[in-house]
Amino acid sequence: MSYTGPDPDAPRVPRRRRLPALVTVAALAVAAPAVWLGWQVIGGTGEGALKKATPPASGSPSPTDDAKNGTVPLPLKGKVVVIDPGHNPGNFRHTTDINRTVNIGNESKECDTTGTSTDAGYTEARFTLDVARRMRTILEKQGATVKLTQDGDRPWGPCIDERARIGDKAHADAVVSVHADGSAAGNRGFHVILPAAVHAGAADTRPIVAPSRDLGERIGTAFHQVTGEPRSNYIGGGTGLDTRSDLGGLNLSTVPKVFIECGNMRDPRDAARLTSGAWRQKAAQGISEGIMSFLRR
Structure with missing residues (x-):
């Protein structure tokens, strides 16, 4: 997708007015994890629900992969x-x-x-x-x-x-x-x-x-x-x-x-x-x- 620059006739925003917006965004970024954690505790869902709601990342090992890698014991191991x-x-x-x-x-x-x-x-x-x-x-x-x-x-x-x-x-x-x-x-x-x-x-x-x-x-x-x-x-x-x-x-x-x-x-x-x-x-x-x-x- 190509990128189009701003309209040359649009009024220029003074540079000094960007600082409050940046501070606000940073504050929200810092506060977001705490808000999310608080919602998890209040909602009673806990860590298990969070894991359940999070889909596995692409390329994550399956149980079969684990068996191949030796992390899951084979059926006759030790026999x-x-x-x-x-x-x-x-x-x-x-x-x-x-x-x-x-x-x-x-x-x-x-x-x-x-x-x-x-x-x-x-x-x-x-x-x-x-x-x-x-x-x-x-x-x-x-x-x-x-x-x-x-x-x-x-x-x-x-x-x-x-x-x-x-x-x-x-x-x-x-x-x-x-x-x-x-x-x-x-x-x-x-x-x-x-x-x-x-x-x-x-x-x-x-x-x-x-x-x-x-x-x-x-x-x-x-x-x-x-x-x-x-x-x-x-x-x-x-x-x-x-x-x-x-x-x-x-x-x-x-x-x-x-x-x-x-x-x-x-x-x-x-x-x-x-x-x-x-x-x-x-x-x-x-x-x-x-x-x-x-x-x-």
Whole structure:
């Protein structure tokens, strides 16, 4: 907008007459805050009403911004989750190492196995490691401290007893061992394996049976909802839950822990899902949501 100067014919105002006006304006500027404060006190509105009446300044941080800046705690802050990717892609090269036996409390079992694969050769070990890494990303964004029992950073293993100790030493709030099954074609669906009550040798699962069942049920529900994978039609009687006493990873755990068999690699319909990166992301999301539900209960 342009500026137009005063009319040259207008009478000139003597300079000395501006002083009273300036003094008056200054006095009002000084008195205004006191008048406003007095009105607030008399009116009974107080500081809260003043804040409510004042709109937030442009660019003020929102609660989401606060969370990003770390001023609002993330949902899983302070929680420790251990993810156990079943088997190891290099196990097949170290059969002597993985075939040695370890004590699991009530019996002895092989240190580890090679796992299964699809008919086309996509291995369970590759599947579990991929899903575990995706889960780590999801859970860390929620504030959890996440540890993997192996991250493709060792040639084989670890053995099942060491896998259990990793969760125990981390004082994990939840441990999930990720697997895929190798049953006959036509057998499909997922199932979650829960620890039985075992008290023998170094094994005593009695304190973790109940919380592990809670963890497993929540994972099963979330996994089914997110992935659309049906509950197993060959294990668990339609519940998608199976309780076992012969798994060292469960027997030797002192913290809540479950296994999940995400599907059957030998069934063509399940294999099509397990080999899909998009579906593996859903699997990671479903398992993670079950863990989050358990930790926020």
